[in-house]
Amino acid sequence: xxxxxxxxxxxxxxxxxxxxxxxxxxxxxxxxxxxxxxxxxxxxxxxxxxxxxxxxxxxxxxxxxxxxxxxxxxxxxxxxxxxxxxxxxxxxxxxxxxxxxxxxxxxxxxxxxxxxxxxxxxxxxxxxxxxxxxxxxxxxxxxxxxxxxxxxxxxxxxxxxxxxxxxxxxxxxxxxxxxxxxxxxxxxxxxxxxxxxxxxxxxxxxxxxxxxxxxxxxxxxxxxxxxxxxxxxxxxxxxxxxxxxxxxxxxxxxxxxxxxxxxxxxxxxxxxxxxxxxxxxxxxxxxxxxxxxxxxxxxxxxx
Amino acid sequence: xxxxxxxxxxxxxxxxxxxxxxxxxxxxxxxxxxxxxxxxxxxxxxxxxxxxxxxxxxxxxxxxxxxxxxxxxxxxxxxxxxxxxxxxxxxxxxxxxxxxxxxxxxxxxxxxxxxxxxxxxxxxxxxxxxxxxxxxxxxxxxxxxxxxxxxxxxxxxxxxxxxxxxxxxxxxxxxxxxxxxxxxxxxxxxxxxxxxxxxxxxxxxxxxxxxxxxxxxxxxxxxxxxxxxxxxxxxxxxxxxxxxxxxxxxxxxxxxxxxxxxxxxxxxxxxxxxxxxxxxxxxxxxxxxxxxxxxxxxxxxxx
Numbered sequence: 001x002x003x004x005x006x007x008x009x010x011x012x013x014x015x016x017x018x019x020x021x022x023x024x025x026x027x028x029x030x031x032x033x034x035x036x037x038x039x040x041x042x043x044x045x046x047x048x049x050x051x052x053x054x055x056x057x058x059x060x061x062x063x064x065x066x067x068x069x070x071x072x073x074x075x076x077x078x079x080x081x082x083x084x085x086x087x088x089x090x091x092x093x094x095x096x097x098x099x100x101x102x103x104x105x106x107x108x109x110x111x112x113x114x115x116x117x118x119x120x121x122x123x124x125x126x127x128x129x130x131x132x133x134x135x136x137x138x139x140x141x142x143x144x145x146x147x148x149x150x151x152x153x154x155x156x157x158x159x160x161x162x163x164x165x166x167x168x169x170x171x172x173x174x175x176x177x178x179x180x181x182x183x184x185x186x187x188x189x190x191x192x193x194x195x196x197x198x199x200x201x202x203x204x205x206x207x208x209x210x211x212x213x214x215x216x217x218x219x220x221x222x223x224x225x226x227x228x229x230x231x232x233x234x235x236x237x238x239x240x241x242x243x244x245x246x247x248x249x250x251x252x253x254x255x256x257x258x259x260x261x262x263x264x265x266x267x268x269x270x271x272x273x274x275x276x277x278x279x280x281x282x283x284x285x286x287x288x289x290x291x292x293x294x295x296x297x298x299x300x301x302x303x
Numbered sequence: 304x305x306x307x308x309x310x311x312x313x314x315x316x317x318x319x320x321x322x323x324x325x326x327x328x329x330x331x332x333x334x335x336x337x338x339x340x341x342x343x344x345x346x347x348x349x350x351x352x353x354x355x356x357x358x359x360x361x362x363x364x365x366x367x368x369x370x371x372x373x374x375x376x377x378x379x380x381x382x383x384x385x386x387x388x389x390x391x392x393x394x395x396x397x398x399x400x401x402x403x404x405x406x407x408x409x410x411x412x413x414x415x416x417x418x419x420x421x422x423x424x425x426x427x428x429x430x431x432x433x434x435x436x437x438x439x440x441x442x443x444x445x446x447x448x449x450x451x452x453x454x455x456x457x458x459x460x461x462x463x464x465x466x467x468x469x470x471x472x473x474x475x476x477x478x479x480x481x482x483x484x485x486x487x488x489x490x491x492x493x494x495x496x497x498x499x500x501x502x503x504x505x506x507x508x509x510x511x512x513x514x515x516x517x518x519x520x521x522x523x524x525x526x527x528x529x530x531x532x533x534x535x536x537x538x539x540x541x542x543x544x545x546x547x548x549x550x551x552x553x554x555x556x557x558x559x560x561x562x563x564x565x566x567x568x569x570x571x572x573x574x575x576x577x578x579x580x581x582x583x584x585x586x587x588x589x590x591x592x593x594x595x596x597x598x599x600x601x602x603x604x605x606x
Binding site for chain 1: 322323341344345348349367374379399402407
């Protein structure tokens with residue numbers, strides 16, 4: 001199971017009760033953040049998931065609403081006793097931006113590892129998830145992230161018995177490793193597992209116009225978290241000018257991607273209550289919700 | 304009258320309902336901020352005093368809890384339509400720090416004017432207040448600020464009449480300017496005003512050990528706002544190590560300075576409720592209060 005928490009759901013500017021962009025992903029006691037807008041360290045205290053389990057940060061782009069909370073967050077991690085290296089991934093400019101912001105947090109009891117990737121994006125693994133960064137189309141270079149928890153095939157005990165594999169080796173094969181027995185016989189996981197099953201996948205893409213990469217990466221996911229910068233269709237001129245999306249444009253991407261659910265976040269401060277405009281999205285993709293600060297979502301395997 | 308609002312009262316780290324250091328000073332529709340910790344832009348939205356009237360920012364030192372909110376604050380000022388230059392005062396390092404933080408807010412529709420002062424501090428005027436920066440003793444260079452609204456003498460109409468000064472000139476003299484009449488006679492404000500009267504003065508000093516400069520600058524003020532990093536006397540080792548003060552140390556400074564009132568702020572996140580330790584300060588200086596986020600204080604002239 002994967003728990004998500006939309007720590008902050010504001011875009012550009014906060015509201016009194018709406019912090020700036022950050023998503024907390026938690027799985028098996030490990031965690032990742034996507035973006036770190038101002039208020040992130042406070043929101044993490046509010047949700048109570050702690051700083052200890054956060055194993056890395058992914059940044060989408062370098063506007064202040066997505067990384068202005070970095071110095072305070074890094075200091076909170078220090079206060080929580082971190083000594084292990086802390087990795088941060090982000091597009092070109094990562095070193096310049098993190099080093100700039102760290103002018104007020106120069107000394108930390110742990111090293112910060114910067115993984116800057118190029119315009120082609122990057123695929124890597126962290127906390128057991130396969131992560132793909134893919135390019136969006138905003139006023140500055142910006143990336144979305146797709147996350148996947150792969151699920152191995154089901155174990156077939158009848159087949160293991162038929163092959164006379166000792167019980168002690170079942171778990172090894174089950175977790176995807178090959179075994180060699182004392183009698184010289186070799187077995188691979190494929191000998192005792194079904195085909196790999198559908199895992200869990202979700203996508204996070206904010207600060208963009210609608211682009212094909214979002215549909216391609218969102219194909220068949222369990223959840224797409226997309227920006228809901230403007231709810232009112234009349235805001236199209238602003239959406240075009242500022243390279244953002246209307247609720248209905250995000251909903252159209254979700255429908256094309258045939259995802260299971262859509263959550264809108266990153267609301268302009270001109271939107272007091274996103275629910276007011278939600279029908280604009282639901283008319284196109286019915287299973288749409290508006291995020292709130294500290295809203296949690298749990299994604300599990302299909303039955 | 305001067306209105307003060309303790310926008311954020313946390314020191315080092317925030318709590319779920321306690322933001323980081325910032326004080327909003329408002330007088331006659333103009334305003335100044337002292338420090339700009341994370342959450343400042345949100346707190347300004349909450350108090351509703353607006354961004355329009357903020358004419359400058361004074362920074363005490365460059366720890367993240369005192370200036371981490373700067374990029375977001377500058378962007379909020381931009382969104383509020385500011386085009387006039389915005390001045391920031393601070394000790395040596397100001398340019399390096401502001402330019403570092405502005406890596407995520409590089410483009411603003413107004414110029415930012417940086418007034419960096421040296422180890423001797425600085426005296427200047429802004430929004431009608433005389434402001435003195437004075438050195439504190441922290442783990443890094445840190446300054447306190449004393450604010451004074453001077454009050455001219457009272458106008459003596461009987462004296463103006465006796466001198467046969469035309470009524471049209473009374474207001475000019477009253478506001479402190481000399482006049483020359485058509486018949487060649489000259490008058491100065493002293494001709495028609497009493498000695499200058501007691502104005503309004505207050506002081507803000509956080510992140511320091513107790514030093515004499517605080518007592519000297521606080522002498523006879525209406526209010527001293529001092530740090531209350533640690534409430535419990537048993538925290539003395541931490542206070543010495545981290546160059547902070549106990550509640551009782553701040554209270555002793557207030558007593559020595561013979562100020563009228565003391566407000567404690569900048570609470571360590573180990574203090575859930577400052578009220579618990581308030582008697583430690585009140586035993587030494589009875590008129591002590593603990594600040595809360597968004598608490599307002601109004602200072603007026605003596606009757």
